[in-house]
Amino acid sequence: MNIAFDMMGGDFAPLEAVKGLQIYLSGTSRPATIFCIGDEAQLKPLFDEYKLSGNSNLRLIHAPEIIGYHEPPTRALKEKPNSSISVGFGLLSKGMVDAFISAGNTGAMLVATMYTIKTIDGVSRPTIPTIVPKLNGATGLLLDVGLNVDCKPEHLNHFAILGSQYAQHILNIENPRVGLLNVGEEEGKGNQLCKETYPLLKENTKINFAGNIEGRDVFQDKADVIVCDGFTGNVILKLAESVYDVALNRNVHDDEYFNRFHYEQYGGTPVLGVAKPVVIGHGISNDKAFMNMISTAEKMIETNLCANIQQSFSA
Amino acid sequence: MNIAFDMMGGDFAPLEAVKGLQIYLSGTSRPATIFCIGDEAQLKPLFDEYKLSGNSNLRLIHAPEIIGYHEPPTRALKEKPNSSISVGFGLLSKGMVDAFISAGNTGAMLVATMYTIKTIDGVSRPTIPTIVPKLNGATGLLLDVGLNVDCKPEHLNHFAILGSQYAQHILNIENPRVGLLNVGEEEGKGNQLCKETYPLLKENTKINFAGNIEGRDVFQDKADVIVCDGFTGNVILKLAESVYDVALNRNVHDDEYFNRFHYEQYGGTPVLGVAKPVVIGHGISNDKAFMNMISTAEKMIETNLCANIQQSFSA
Structure with a gap:
């Protein structure tokens, strides 16, 4: 190798x-x-x-x-x-x-x-994911985090497959649950992109779709792979990275969870x-x-x- | 009254x-x-x-x-x-x-x-903001947080005025700085919406435009009013609310800063x-x-x- x-x-x-x-x-x-x-x-x-x-x-x-x-x-x-x-x-x-x-x-x-x-062949857009530390100790994936700031439903559908493969093979998560980042839990919620993406994910037999995921659930273990457009994902990535700094600023040191937000743990970002x-x-x-x-x-x-x-x- | x-x-x-x-x-x-x-x-x-x-x-x-x-x-x-x-x-x-x-x-x-x-008259879309606690003790505003999940540049330009008025009159911030939530600092960065919104904000004489704001700067005091589409804003709002729960989960109690993320401090959301x-x-x-x-x-x-x-x- x-x-x-x-x-x-x-x-x-x-x-x-x-x-x-x-x-x-x-x-x-x-x-x-x-x-x-x-x-x-x-x-x-x-x-x-x-x-x-x-x-x-x-x-x-x-x-x-x-x-x-x-x-x-x-x-x-x-x-x-x-x-x-x-x-x-x-x-x-x-x-x-x-x-x-x-x-x-x-x-x-x-x-x-x-x-x-x-x-x-078949991939509409390559993507970059980030690791998301879950409060229960699990590790999830969020993508895209910036390579595709304007997305179409098909792109998110492909991110779901790419993220699932990474979660399965690299993070060792069996049959990873895919969540669609959205503003509400029910089907039919969301912006135009989400409304059109939901049915694609639901019908996609290559993934294990778990429905919509809200902002409050990102650090919860409701899905292993969260898909979103690269604009929203990039904002979340940088916001999440800043949570580590916020914790340090508030004198929360050596906390097992907050430390997992530190970039050095990630091992870089693969291009999928x-x-x-x-x-x-x-x-x-x-x-x-x-x-x-x-x-x-x-x-x-x-x-x-x-x-x-x-x-x-x-x- | x-x-x-x-x-x-x-x-x-x-x-x-x-x-x-x-x-x-x-x-x-x-x-x-x-x-x-x-x-x-x-x-x-x-x-x-x-x-x-x-x-x-x-x-x-x-x-x-x-x-x-x-x-x-x-x-x-x-x-x-x-x-x-x-x-x-x-x-x-x-x-x-x-x-x-x-x-x-x-x-x-x-x-x-x-x-x-x-x-x-003249307002293209009413909006709902949320309060953002800054690490330095200041208080900022983020909008829209969910009323308008699909936005046009004109909408964000109006949110900038609405947010500035609220910041000035209700939060007592003089000449509030407006930031455009984006994936990079430089002009020209971003998705289509941001690329088209930036020049509108720059030319808007009714606001004090401070340029782009990245996800990592949301809790920093780089802008008093941060504008974004309601999809991204809603995800951030719910993510930020969950930071309070994360802190509690990690046994960070009675921290002056994390407590400011608690919904009860907000006093509800005005429709602007x-x-x-x-x-x-x-x-x-x-x-x-x-x-x-x-x-x-x-x-x-x-x-x-x-x-x-x-x-x-x-x-």
Whole structure:
């Protein structure tokens, strides 16, 4: 198993990326082979310092350019073919690695995914989900959280399948319940999008539809997979992330539940609906976040997630 | 000043309504005259018990019918002309009272408001806001939270004016900053609705536009008034309400901030954009919530909110 890892992406890269790599390697007996992409001059001394030099599971791939956070994605990708993101997608599209992970420029990651990795046949729109910590200890999924800010009913119907596959294979939830985020519980409630989406979900035999889910139920365990348009999902994602900060601000420290809202637990966000595993990390990723990103990619490869998704859309 | 008060609306009515009335009266030296609408047979003994009988500021108005929570609003209003909600709107539309408050069937309250109280000239859509507690102690407003689940840019532009007027006159915020809820900070970000709304807000000389606001900023003090479509707003409202329950669940008790998420602090939700003050309470309103609803109505009357709104739309 080969994973390409952008060592230069993120506010605290490459140091935290190197530390994350070390944590990953020390925690597994059969590690994947990691293609570490980045500036050799910066990486070599860090690999020495963290005793990673000479590790047979690592390949250092030199990429002298970096796409900054505020660069316009499409132009940056064009002008910087030797950036860590461009090189990573090159390796992935050529089949030299099985997955690519990066905490770099999110827009560039998404644009490159769309341009270089094929959308799975039948999927109307790839999507990005987020993990939702439930009060009872369970873990749910919410999607889309920003890739598709204007959605049609068919898109939400596809998010339901994509989310169910991820919940089943990666979160190990059997027959995951799908909820439609809405303003009321009864069928017929909602905006135009929800009213038209509800019957599609109800008739979709590839999912286990559990009906409408209201805002108050997001942290309750009424559904494993909650689907919504990417505008609403993005607002909720960022609001939920801020709950962790609110808790800290109110001196609620080391609370098992509130801690689960912390980004580092997520292990990045997979892009679902494309033919190969791509995981995008948070810009402020620390070592633990990077380690979790590698683990997420590893699990996506191991479980053949993309092939399973492909099958569920072709059946 | 005359306020009509539906004593029968809410899960814990009429008892909590009577207790709320008592708290209100004991806390003010110059109370409004309250038209207490409800079933005399139930109200009289409670008025005796809570020493309200004979109080010159109270008028008991008999209304033998009640519209239940799950009744379809339009039909219920038609079939129950002697319900507390129907009687209340009768008093308000005839000018016998200056405001009407109820914690009864929300749908019936909204339908009756639309049918019996005139929308202010120039207002494209009346709206309902919610109070947002900010981490720094400030109080903000978010609207629409459910009256308009499908919105056009013009609607959000009007919500901005309506919210600004409420923030200025009722929350005493001078020159309130208006934020557009969005998925990014920069102009040009967002779904179609936001992209088209941004320039309208920017050019609107009746408001103090502060740009885009992301989900993570809702509890921060970046804007006093946050506008969004009623679908997104309703999801956030219910999610924010659940934060209080989450805090309780995590044994965070008596926290000054989290307590501000509790519905009883809100004093109900005003309907903004209609010619007379209408305040709708939460179905689970307790005495404190009812007391706050009366205070909100009182303040709306005192500050001539509806006339001020009328003026801001005619100028």
